[in-house]
Amino acid sequence: MRKRGLTIAILVAFLLAAAGFAGAKNLYETKPVPKEERHKISEIVPAKAKWEKVVKGDGGFMEGINFDRKGAIWMVSPMSGELLTVKRDKVQQVRKYPGPVGAKFHKDGRLFITDITGVIHAYDPKTGKSETAVSTYKGQALNGLNDLIFDKDGGLYFTEPMGSSATNPVGRVFYLPAGSKEPVLFADKIAYPNGVAISADGSRVYISEFGKNRVLAVPAKNAPPSPETPYVFGQYEGGIGPDGLAVDQEGNLYVAHFQAGQIVIQDKDGFKYGTIRLPESAGTFTTNLAFREGYLYITESSKNEVWRIKVNKEGLVPYGLQ
Template sequence: MQRLPIRSLAGLAAIGLLALTGCGTEAGGPAAGRAAATGAGKDIRAQKVLRLTTVHEETGMTLLEGPVFDEDGGLIVVDVTAPAGEPKVLRVDVGKKTSRQVHTDDRGAYTSAQFSPYDGRLYLTDFSHGDIVSLAPDGSDPRTFYSGEVDGARMNPDDIAFDEEGHLYVSDSRGLTEGEAKGRVVRIDRDGRNATVLADELAAPNGISFDADYRGLWFSELTQNRVSYLLLDGEGGVASRHTAIRVDGGIAQTDSIAVDADGNLYQALHGRPAMAVYDRHGERLATVEVPARAAEGLESATNVAITPGGTKAYMTVSGPAGGYLYTFDALAEGIRQSNGG
C-alpha cells in the first residue's frame, strides 16, 4: 500500500484500508492556514488530554474520528486506519486518561461512531466497504445494519446523524477518489430496509448534523469548503436546500460537524489541527486550535464531542505525531447533535 501523509478522510485506497490522500491537498505545518482561519471571532486554545495512538507500521498512519460519549460517560473513539488485530474502536476514561479496546476486526475502516436513540446500539460507518455496522454498547454482537447499493450506486459512508426516531442520515462521499461531484446525503430507515437519496451531485460530503431543533441538516462538502443547510419537510423528504457558509480555511478543508445547544456549528478542519465555530446565521464566532508549540506533527482536527449537559469538549486530532484527544470549553452545552457523528 502506498504510504501517504495522513488525511482526515479525503480518500481511501485498497486492501481493506484505503490510503487517505486529501484530494491533492498537502497538509501544512503548525501555522498553516492561520491567517485565513482567524479572520473573525476569538481564539480558543485546546489543551492536550492524552495520546491515544501512534502511527501503525502496517498502514503508515493513524486517524482518530467519531468521538461520542456512552451512557456511563466513557468516550468512544474510532481509529480509521487501524489494521486488523489492533483497536479500531476504543473507550477512553477522560478522567483517568486511560483507554481500552472495544472492538477490532479484519475488515472495517470506520470513520464515525454514534449511538442510536432507537435501539441504543453503537453505529459505525465503514468507508472502505460501503457498509454501516452496529455493535452492542460494550463492543460485542457486531451486525451489518446496511450494505449494498443506494439508487444503483454503492456508498462511501462517512458521518451519521440520527433523528429523534432513530432514522439515519448519512454523508456519502461517493466520487471522492475520482474528484467528481457524485456525493450524496442518504436517509436510511431505522430498520435498515429503505434508503433514500435526499441530495446528490455533492462534492465529497463529510460532516453532517441536525440543527438544535431537528428541523434540518447541516452538511459540509470537503472539496468545496462549504456548509449547506437541508431543510426537511417532516415526512422524510426535503423542503429546501441552500449554501449556508463558505469556510475560509486556506489549505484546510471542511471535515465533520457538531452542533451545540445554542445552535452553534463546530466545523472541523482537515489539513490543520483546528475547528471553526459559527452561529446558525453564519457568523464566525471562534477558532479552536492546538497551541503552536504542540502542533508539530498534527495535521487535522476531525471531530468533537461536547459533554452532554456540560461545556467540556473533546476534539480528535491526528497526524504523524499520533492520534490525540484535546479538550476545550465549548460555547454552549452539549446535546445529541454534539455527541458523535
C-alpha cells in the same frame, strides 16, 4: 364526487401555501442590523480557557469521538481498522472492522459505525455482537461511507464520499428512516460529503463538502414546508476542508477544519464567531468533535490525540443520550 375531490384538492393546496407563507415570513423577516461586530470568540471560549490533552493513542487515525451514557469516550480508526474506547486514561481496542470512519450511539445503546467498505455496522457494547445495519441502496452496494447522525425520530443521515472530489462531485448523502433497512437518497452531486449534523431546531441538515472547503445547509427530510432551499452555509479558507460537525443548544455550528488545526464557529444564520486554534504542540488534522459537561472535545488524527477546551455553550444532547 368530482366536486368533492376538487374541494379537497383546493383545501390541501391552500394549507400547503399557508404553511409555505408562514415559513417564508419566518425565513425572510428582516432583523436589526448590528451596530458593531456581530460576534466575538469570547462568547464561545472563556478568556482564561486553556487546551487540555485528554489522551494519546498509539497509532491509527483516531476520529469519530462519542460519549456513552457513562461518560466513556469511544472512537474509531479507519487506518488501523479499530473500534476504540478510553479506559484508565488509555486508548484501548475493542474490536476490529475493515475501515471504520464515523460512529454515533443509538438510543438503544448500540453504536452505529460507518465503514469505507460501504457498510454501516451496529455494535452492541453489552453483548459484543455486531450486525450489518445498511449495505445497499436499491439493490446496489454502497460506496465508502464516512459520517452519520441520528435525528430526533431515530432516522439516520449518512455520507457517502468515496470516489468524489472537487473535480468529480458525485458524492451522496442518504437517509435511513427509523426501523427501516432501506435508505433513501437525500442529496447528491456533492464534492466529497464528509461530516454531517442537524440544526438545533431540526429544520436543516449541515453537510461538510470537503472537496470545496465549505458547509452546505439542506432542508431536513422531515422538515415542515418552507421556501428554504439548499445553500452554502459557510465557505472557508486555508486547510483542506471541513470534517466533523457539532451543534450547540443555541444552534451554533462547530466545524473541525481539517489540516487547518482549528475549529470554526458560526451562528445559526451563518455569521462567524471566529476560530479556536489548537495549541502549537498539536497537529493540524482536526477531524471530529463532541460536547461533554461544559467542554468541547476534539480528535487530532496526525498525532492521535484527544484535546478539550472549556466553552460557554452546551452541546445538543445526542439522540443516543436522550
